[in-house]
Amino acid sequence: MRDLDLGPIVLDPVMISTSGAALLEKSAVRALVSDLFPHATLVTPNLPEAEALAGIRIRTPEAMREAARRILDLGARAVLLKGGHLPGGRLIDLLVTARATTRFASPRIPTQHTHGTGCALAAAIAARLALGDLLPAAVRAAREHVRRALLRPLALGAGSGPGDYLHRARPLVGLASPPRAR
Secondary structure (H helix, E strand, C coil), X not given: CCCCCCCCCEECCCCECCCCCECCXXXXXXXXXXXXXXHCCEECXXXXXXXXXXXXXXXXXXXXXXXXHHHHHCCCCEEEEECCCCCXXXXXXXXXXXXXXXXXXXXXXXCCCCCCHHHHHXXXXXXXXXXXXXXXXXXXXXXXXXXXXXXXXXXXXXXXXXXXXXXXXXXXXXXXXXXXXX
């Protein structure tokens, strides 16, 4: 992998579940950091994952910035620290590189249907980078894509469902509107 130019790589670590359960053994986390972080264009941990990686508690945007810097020190080239687990009416994400910190803030969308938002955000950022966007623009566009998906949650199953991540494609290909969350 070291000799290949794979283009932009967005790494969503998916180390800790929403309920707080560890999804990776410690040896796998070490391998993730040592073998994959240096190749990733961007690493996108949520707050519990960032706490585990950085070794600090994160309860404020200032602590988010410190954790992101610590993750940079682990070998990541850039970190988008997702602040969805912080309380409050504003959602704050921080994009941190060696040169700059960019703060993204938006109103929190009141919905329980947030399943898969981190993965969808990482995939949307990767798609925008593949299209040639610079990192801050890719993050901004991806956040907007996820925001719009959450405004149209899908009523699937009995628990936390996903947003409608196909919201942009439906009118283009004549897909029926999905069932709406109640």
